[in-house]
Amino acid sequence: EVQLVQSGAEVKKAGESLKISCKGSGYIFTDYWIGWVRQMPGKGLEWMGIIYPADSDTKYNPSLQGQVTISADKSISTAYLHWSSLKASDTAIYYCVRPVGATSYFDYWGQGTLVTVSS
Amino acid sequence: QSALTQPASVSESPGQSITISCTGTTSDVGSYNLVSWYQRHPGKAPKLIIYDVSKRPSGVSYRFSGSKSGNTASLTISGVQPEDEGDYYCCSYAGNFAVVFGGGTKLAVL
Numbered sequence: 001e002v003q004l005v006q007s008g009a010e011v012k013k014a015g016e017s018l019k020i021s022c023k024g025s026g027y028i029f030t031d032y033w034i035g036w037v038r039q040m041p042g043k044g045l046e047w048m049g050i051i052y053p054a055d056s057d058t059k060y061n062p063s064l065q066g067q068v069t070i071s072a073d074k075s076i077s078t079a080y081l082h083w084s085s086l087k088a089s090d091t092a093i094y095y096c097v098r099p100v101g102a103t104s105y106f107d108y109w110g111q112g113t114l115v116t117v118s119s
Numbered sequence: 120q121s122a123l124t125q126p127a128s129v130s131e132s133p134g135q136s137i138t139i140s141c142t143g144t145t146s147d148v149g150s151y152n153l154v155s156w157y158q159r160h161p162g163k164a165p166k167l168i169i170y171d172v173s174k175r176p177s178g179v180s181y182r183f184s185g186s187k188s189g190n191t192a193s194l195t196i197s198g199v200q201p202e203d204e205g206d207y208y209c210c211s212y213a214g215n216f217a218v219v220f221g222g223g224t225k226l227a228v229l
Contacts, residue, residue, distance in 0.1 A: 095165070106210075
C-alpha cells in the first residue's frame with residue numbers, strides 16, 4: 001500500500017528555519033516525482049513544486065521560487081520542504097503529494113503538516 | 120500563473136445533480152487534457168476523484184463525472200448524497216512543469 005507519511009505540526013517564530021519531511025513507502029521512491037501543495041488559512045490549494053528523487057531534478061512554482069527549497073534523500077525515501085527564514089505568511093497546511101508523471105494528477109497525498117509561524 | 124476560477128459554493132438537495140465549473144485559460148485548461156478534481160472533507164487530505172478530464176480512479180463512485188469544453192472543465196455529481204459534502208478543487212497542468220489549482224468550491228447537501 002502506497003503511503004506518504006509527513007512529520008508533525010510545527011510552531012515557529014518568524015525568522016527561524018524549518019524543514020518538514022515526507023516519507024514514502026509501498027512503492028519504488030525513485031520511480032516517481034514527489035512534491036508539495038500548500039493551503040493557507042481560508043485559501044485554496046497551491047502547487048509549490050516537485051522533485052525527482054532519482055536525480056534531484058526539481059521544478060518550482062515560479063511565484064515561490066527562492067522562498068523554499070525542496071529536496072529528497074533517496075536512501076531513506078524521504079522528501080523535504082525547507083525554509084531558511086520563516087515569515088508569518090508561511091502559516092499553512094503543507095501536503096506532500098505524489099504526481100503520476102511530472103505534469104499529471106496527484107494520486108496519493110500525505111496527511112498534511114500544519115506550520116504556524118508567529119510574528 | 121493565476122488560480123483557476125471555481126464558484127465559492129454550491130448547494131443542493133439529496134438525490135439531485137450538481138455541476139461545478141472550473142474556468143482557466145488557453146495556457147492551462149484549454150491546452151491540456153490534464154484536468155483533475157479532488158474532494159476534501161474537513162480535517163482530511165484531498166482525495167483524487169477525476170483525472171485526465173473524465174477518468175475515474177478505481178473505487179470512486181460512478182456518480183462523479185468530468186468533462187471539458189474550451190477553457191472550462193466541469194465536475195458533475197449525479198444524485199448527491201450527504202457524504203458528498205465537502206470542498207472540491209480542480210487542477211490543471213499549465214505548461215513548463217507547472218500546475219495550477221482552482222480556489223475550491225464548498226458543496227452543501229441540504
